[in-house]
Amino acid sequence: MSLLNSIIVLDIIAGVLAVVLVLANRTLVQYDDVTLDVNDGEEEFTVEGGSTLLEGLIENEVYIPSACGGQGSCGYCTVNVKEGGGPVLPTEEPMLSREQLMEGTRLACQVKVRNDIEVEIEDKYLRIQKYRAEVIKTVDVTPSIVEITFDLKEPETIDFKAGQYVQMQVPTDSGTIDRAYSIASEESMTDKLTLNVQLVEGGVGSTYIHSLEVGDEVEFTGPYGDFVIQDSDKDIIGLAAGVGLAPFRSIVFSLFSEEYTTDREVWLFFGARYKDDMYYKEKFERLEEEHDNFHYVPVRSVPDPDWEGEVGHNTDIVGDYLGEESEKEVYLCGPPPMMQQAIDIFTEEFDVLEEDILFDDFY
Amino acid sequence: MKLLSILIAAIFAHNIALRYFLGWCPLVSQSKKLSSAWGMGVAVTLVMTVTSVLNWPIYHYLLVPFGLEYLQYIAFIIVIASSVQVLEMAIERFFPSLYTTMGVFLPLITVNCAILGVSLFMILRDYTFLTGLVYALGSGIGWTVAIISLASIREKLRFAKVPKPLQGPGITMLIAGIMAFAFLGFSGMVGIE
Structure with a gap:
């Protein structure tokens, strides 16, 4: 009897x-639809209240x-919120500079849309599109890096600058x-697009891409990024390591293509650890033979006895190749320690201005 | 008069944090900044008062008549858990900045032993409904006083040379311990039965 009582009483309370709780959820968590205004009425959307600004825009x-996929850790999704963004959250503060805070810049993934909101978005972002594409080729260029090529289905062409990136949409259990x-x-x-993707243990995105087979369909958005060749006549110095070679393959082969050949001096220092990690070597060497102003320097940090090239890290040997006279523009893509070291060397030993050093930092 | 002395006692002489050492996890972790200490203090006071108001009738009108006093722990815990849920939704809606500041510690109020402790003390000491309410409110204010004082001291700690091994929680525990000694001085002021 007492057992039954206790069950009934607990059930009543619960x-x-x-x-x-259900009532609170109804009244407190759900919001009405709100209006999202982009660039003073240029575009106007109705979005569900309570979602983040980033979700509202992507929708x-x-x-x-x-x-980073809306976690507030990359700081890329900056948007100028003119009205209706609410107070700046502690999660945004570390990502925004004082000037940005003054201008009303916010991280779209952290701002929750609760009422009508007005935002300003740069034109280049409004041009970014969503693409559907089919895998037509996969090649393992190193034991951990796959070269994967897509044929664009819809839209059929992409207009991008060499060095830019796309965001693959990776399906997971939770969206x-x-x-x-x-x-x-x-x-x-x-009409086609090639990526180099390194398998990261436990990495959701790279595991997905490595699992793709010819004929599979994917979706991605793009192009994004400012890691592109600047308009000047300075020498182009590229330092890459590991999978950081990907944007340089695009940059170098765009600078020396059939339609266009640059007359600027172009250097590419590529660092790899083992023999198997040294991918696209023949491709770049062939290009070097064809063009006097392209110089390719492969560097191995763990050489075998038959390796005849440079040994060490690419940052150790740039000084042996580059003179101090000519003006330089430096492009970096590799692990953070390599990039930091390269920045130090070029600013201190070659007097390169910091604004002439570009890096792709989501290696 | 009796209510007033219970209130004063709950805030000072029988401070739930510094006399009974309850609710120390948020006391140590949320006292880095005065603003978040305020938020946490207000949230704890609110939950403490609301849950004891709910727990008193549940105990006296539901558990006692059926002789189910032994269920008080489970009953109190689920009341606390759901009150915190509702409070969390309300704070997210009306004070988003406070919501992100408190982060994980807001849902953690659920397992803040000070909240359960107040409800249990209320039953143990056989308080009437009104006394229980005043006691819970006083304890909440007392806990807020403790975390605010601790946060104020910690903000000034920037100017002090704290030995490396003691930085962070270590020095905080020491400060809170000294504060507890100081609060012991109130014990002659009023008693609590």
Whole structure:
């Protein structure tokens, strides 16, 4: 009897509390639809209240960059919120500079849309599109890096600058997430797209891409990024390591394509650890033979006895090749320690201005 | 008069944090900044008061008549858990900045022993409904006083040279311990039965 009583009493308490929770959920968590205004009425969307600004924009096919997938850790999804964004959250503060805070810049993934909101988005982001594509080729270029080529289905062409990246939409159990990968194919090839993707243990995006087979369909958005060749006549110095070679494959082969050949001096220092990690070596060596102003320097940090090239890290040997006279523009893509070391060397030993050093930092 | 002395006692002489050492996890972790300490203090006071108001009738009108006093722990815990849920939704809606500041510690109020402790003390000491309410409110204010004072001291700690091994929680525990000594001085002021 006492057992039955206790069950009934506990059920009554739990039942009443459950009703209270459901009511609270109805009244407190759900919002009405709100209006999202982009660039002073240029575009106007109706979005569900309570979602984040980033979700609201993506839902309406405005693809602003977000390499971390809305976790607030990459700081790419900056948007100027003119009205209705609420107070700046502690999760945004570390990602925004003082000037940005003054201007009303916010992280779209952290701002919750609760009422009508007005935002300003740069034109280049409004041009970003969503693409559907089919895998037509996969090649394992190293034991851990796959070269994967897609044929664009819809839209059929992509207009991008060498060095930019796309965000693959990776299906997971809890919806799709975005992962950023640099484009490795050249600018002139607009109907196909090649990526180099390194398998990261436990990485959701790279595991997905490595599992793709010819004929599979994928979706991605792009192009994003400012890691592109600047308009000047300075020497182009590229330092890459590991899978960081991907944007340089696009950059170099776009600078020396059939339609266009640059007359700037172009250097590419590529660092790899083992023999198997040294991919695209023949491709670059052939290009070096064809063009006097392209110089390719492969470097091995763990050489075998038959390796005849440079030994060490690419940052150790740039000084042996480069003179101090000519003006330089430096492009970096590799592990953070390599990039930091390269920045130190070029600013201190070669007097390169910091604004002339560009890096792709989601390696 | 009796209510007033219970209130004063709950805030000072029988401070739930510094006399009974309850609710120390958020006390140590949320006292880095005065603003978040305020938020946490207000949230704890609110949950404490609301849950004891709910727990008193549940105990006296539901558990006692059926002789189910032994269910008080489970009953109190689920009341606390759902009150925190409702409070969390309300804070997210009306104070989003406070919501992100408190982060994981808001749902953690659920397992803040000070909340359960107040409800249990209320039953143990056989308080009437009104006394229980005043006691819970006083304890909440007392806990807030403790975390605010601790946060104020910790903000000034920037100017002090704290030995490396003691930085962070270590020095905080020491400060809170000294504060507990200081609060012991209130014990002659009022008693609690």
